Amino acid sequence: DVKVTQSSRYLVKRTGEKVFLECVQDMDHENMFWYRQDPGLGLRLIYFSYDVKMKEKGDIPEGYSVSREKKERFSLILESASTNQTSMYLCASTVAADTQYFGPGTRLTVL
């Protein structure tokens, strides 16, 4: 089975802190994605990566950056966390045009 893991299920940070959310997949997938999910808004794509060191902006990249140094790991970085970044963050991976597999999510609260 495909396994996508995220470093934390719950995270609480303070405004202005730098936050790292880690995602690891074990199926050698080329494509990896970061979404955020908010009530009433569904899932919105932040960034995606189709290869090591490659990244593309999604629909809402402002306030975020990403890093893909190894194929299996895709990191989402909040350079200076703000309260409006309180959300559920979901990572997904896929190979080519195939199905996306999601991690369990990280619920981030910024105080």
Next chain:
Amino acid sequence: DAKTTQPTSMDCAEGRAANLPCNHSTISGNEYVYWYRQIHSQGPQYIIHGLKNNETNEMASLIITEDRKSSTLILPHATLRDTAVYYCIVRVWARAGNQFYFGTGTSLTVIP
């Protein structure tokens, strides 16, 4: 980009079939329809996908109309564990890789 429209919520009696509709009237010929579900506080789970023909797997059936402008996900014998938000998605090819556009989905409640 093709987008989807789904009812906000639905109820279904336990043991009965749950039929979840989805409209995707602007879908292109090479775009697939995917269904995912999300149980509270978990990541979305893949259910099924299709292009033109009806599809069935161990979880559900997918019925796509001939004009491909709408589809229906069928859970043949709904259980309480099927209570979740169900997302109908069309897969769009981006310049690099591919993107899934999630809407707000249908919240299905299975009633005992």
